[in-house]
Amino acid sequence: MKKLLSIILAMALFASAFGTISVSAEENADAVHVVVKNGTFNTTDGAPWQGVLLDTTVTLNDEDSLESVIERAITENSYEFTVSQYGYISSINGLAEYAVNGSGGWMATLNNWFTADGTTAYTVANGGLQAGDEIVMMYTCAWGADVGSLYGDFTTTLSADEFGFRGSYISEATTQEFFVPDIHEYNIEINYPEDTITFFAVPTNKNYQARVYKNEYQPETDGADYRGGKNVPVKDGDVIYIGVGNPAWPTMNSWAGTAEETVYTFRVKYKMLTGDLNSNGVLDIDDVTVLQRYLAEFVELTDEQLKAADMNSDGSADINDATEIQRKLAAN
Ligand SMILES: [Ca+2]
Numbered sequence: 001m002k003k004l005l006s007i008i009l010a011m012a013l014f015a016s017a018f019g020t021i022s023v024s025a026e027e028n029a030d031a032v033h034v035v036v037k038n039g040t041f042n043t044t045d046g047a048p049w050q051g052v053l054l055d056t057t058v059t060l061n062d063e064d065s066l067e068s069v070i071e072r073a074i075t076e077n078s079y080e081f082t083v084s085q086y087g088y089i090s091s092i093n094g095l096a097e098y099a100v101n102g103s104g105g106w107m108a109t110l111n112n113w114f115t116a117d118g119t120t121a122y123t124v125a126n127g128g129l130q131a132g133d134e135i136v137m138m139y140t141c142a143w144g145a146d147v148g149s150l151y152g153d154f155t156t157t158l159s160a161d162e163f164g165f166r167g168s169y170i171s172e173a174t175t176q177e178f179f180v181p182d183i184h185e186y187n188i189e190i191n192y193p194e195d196t197i198t199f200f201a202v203p204t205n206k207n208y209q210a211r212v213y214k215n216e217y218q219p220e221t222d223g224a225d226y227r228g229g230k231n232v233p234v235k236d237g238d239v240i241y242i243g244v245g246n247p248a249w250p251t252m253n254s255w256a257g258t259a260e261e262t263v264y265t266f267r268v269k270y271k272m273l274t275g276d277l278n279s280n281g282v283l284d285i286d287d288v289t290v291l292q293r294y295l296a297e298f299v300e301l302t303d304e305q306l307k308a309a310d311m312n313s314d315g316s317a318d319i320n321d322a323t324e325i326q327r328k329l330a331a332n
């Protein structure tokens, strides 16, 4: 039995408390975002360094591949790397493969996916690498198992820890408490009639892809998804589908067997924020002004505005409601 959870989002006052949402490569039309990190092998155990080595953007050119942008991210930040005789990166800033008791090495994700083929296979020319892509080069001590590359594991859920989304008035932190990987249907309430949401579609097993679609789930149509889950314009009535591990999509796990996909459904509903008379998604002094102008008979209000104005739910819009909006503004 599927449970329907309602996620109350778009708390404008909440969002403002979190300040400006950080921007990433998506803001730069020709760039990808590259992170190089070692979160598995500690310096106390002999690693030359640990943590995030670099977090940067790399501007794409027509000849680029997943391999070349990782290499350029390293050299542009004045670090060194070496390439093995097999053509993959074997050492970054002195942290080499096989450094952990004879095991360990470097692996990359492209939009949270450990690619099915080597890093040279994904190019600008073949569309495998695109502006806005998120790339993480990371060190593993356990052939990927310690960084979410689970070979022979057929789990196709989204990650409880890493899945999230955010919109103009939505802090990504708000979703973490609501999301349960085994519950597949959710409502997203937006307080603004239209919004743009970014989904952090991170699978539990990053050997599988997660793809984001709007209003029609089309797993076998290339390019029908919102790549990386980015910038999905939404309005009331839209339905977002996030599929994980569809059998038509490439995965290194296909060598071990076939998984059953999981599809999550997010129904977008517009719910006017009580008191938000000017429909800008936040409670502000303009809402009080609109209500006061209505009470002074300078302006008319729509039925929807009258409903939104009724802060104390007594069926009418009056001076008590204006006072209540002001009290809420003052409390924040
Ligand atoms: Ca408002």
Ligand SMILES: [Ca+2]
Binding pocket: 309, 310, 311, 312, 313, 314, 315, 316, 317, 318, 320, 321
């Ligand atoms: Ca009222």
